[in-house]
Amino acid sequence: MTRVLLVGAGEVGVKHLAALSEADHLTVAGIADPAPRTEPPPGIASFASWRPALTALKPDLVVVAAPPGTALTAAREAAASGAAVIVEKPVATDPAALTPRPGDERIFVGFQPHFAPLLGGLLAQPPAVERAEVRLAVRRDPAYFRDWRRTYATAGGVLHQQAIHGLALALRLMPGDVDNVTAAVVHRRGLSETEDRITADIELTGGRRVHVDAQVDHEGLPAHELALQLADGQRLYVRGRNLEAGLGDPAAAPTHEQLRRLMYAAALDAAAGGPTHPSLFPLSALRRLLEVIDRVYRDATCVRAAHPAAA
Numbered sequence: 001m002t003r004v005l006l007v008g009a010g011e012v013g014v015k016h017l018a019a020l021s022e023a024d025h026l027t028v029a030g031i032a033d034p035a036p037r038t039e040p041p042p043g044i045a046s047f048a049s050w051r052p053a054l055t056a057l058k059p060d061l062v063v064v065a066a067p068p069g070t071a072l073t074a075a076r077e078a079a080a081s082g083a084a085v086i087v088e089k090p091v092a093t094d095p096a097a098l099t100p101r102p103g104d105e106r107i108f109v110g111f112q113p114h115f116a117p118l119l120g121g122l123l124a125q126p127p128a129v130e131r132a133e134v135r136l137a138v139r140r141d142p143a144y145f146r147d148w149r150r151t152y153a154t155a156g157g158v159l160h161q162q163a164i165h166g167l168a169l170a171l172r173l174m175p176g177d178v179d180n181v182t183a184a185v186v187h188r189r190g191l192s193e194t195e196d197r198i199t200a201d202i203e204l205t206g207g208r209r210v211h212v213d214a215q216v217d218h219e220g221l222p223a224h225e226l227a228l229q230l231a232d233g234q235r236l237y238v239r240g241r242n243l244e245a246g247l248g249d250p251a252a253a254p255t256h257e258q259l260r261r262l263m264y265a266a267a268l269d270a271a272a273g274g275p276t277h278p279s280l281f282p283l284s285a286l287r288r289l290l291e292v293i294d295r296v297y298r299d300a301t302c303v304r305a306a307h308p309a310a311a
Helices: 011-021 050-057 070-080 119-124 164-173 256-271 283-299
Strands: 002-007 026-032 045-047 061-064 084-087 107-109 129-137 178-187 197-204 209-215 223-230 235-238 301-304
Touching: 002 011, 002 050, 002 070, 011 026, 011 061, 011 256, 026 050, 045 050, 050 061, 050 070, 061 070, 061 256, 070 084, 070 107, 084 256, 107 256, 107 283, 119 164, 129 164, 164 209, 164 223, 164 283, 178 283, 197 283
Parallel strands: 002 026, 002 061, 026 045, 061 084, 084 107, 129 209, 178 301
Antiparallel strands: 129 223, 178 197, 197 209, 223 235
16 A cells, blocks of 8 residues: 655545545555644544655655745655655745755646646647637635735746646747746735736747636636637637646546645656656756746736725
């Protein structure tokens, strides 16, 4: 049985725990969190820190669901122990933190929507994409913006926290450096330093373009989708609440637990020397994504708009 250590038992860690509890051949041996959101299930050891947990449990797989910065340190120490590692995005907000280190090849970023139907084949043989449109519309209310999520320095913005799955997928399919950015961040509610909405047009070398429209004060049904305009004129749509339908039928989309279990298995296979699943996102690939995000925020215009409720 493969032993798993979960680092971080907050909102996202609880989702991982649900996925791991139904995974074949995986057993959660321990949870490391100084203040877990829920009590560990019976038989699962509890630790205040990942360091004693790594020593005591010697896990085969470590799932890190901790805040940025802390997550990167924990992931690298887990990889140094010999474990395969899945670490939650954005991992860090500073691209320079991702200067390669030994052991990074055992770490993969937790982009489980990239395991959605048919996306593996798309990533294995990327088509020529001329334009990508990332749309995110969700609602995050005051309770979400607590503790480390309150400041940009500790959490980043909407592109780091919410729209990153779709933007990461778009940039995996579209090589090139950033030539130009036009962007605006809009603050309405003042719940934190994070913006309520960001729009961006990113021009890459070769004339490829990425458009992003992402908001976290949306009143309707949540959605996180990606439209791809191919060089041959074809359009592809990656749909779902969080891309989970992939290129398939939204009515038959897998659950996030199912996608996470596919990701765990792929990470273990790769760390054991097997072929790397095309949907896995190596830590080394994250630096380009963060550099693009950093450029967008540096070039963005800031808009302070009155919230409708205050009018």
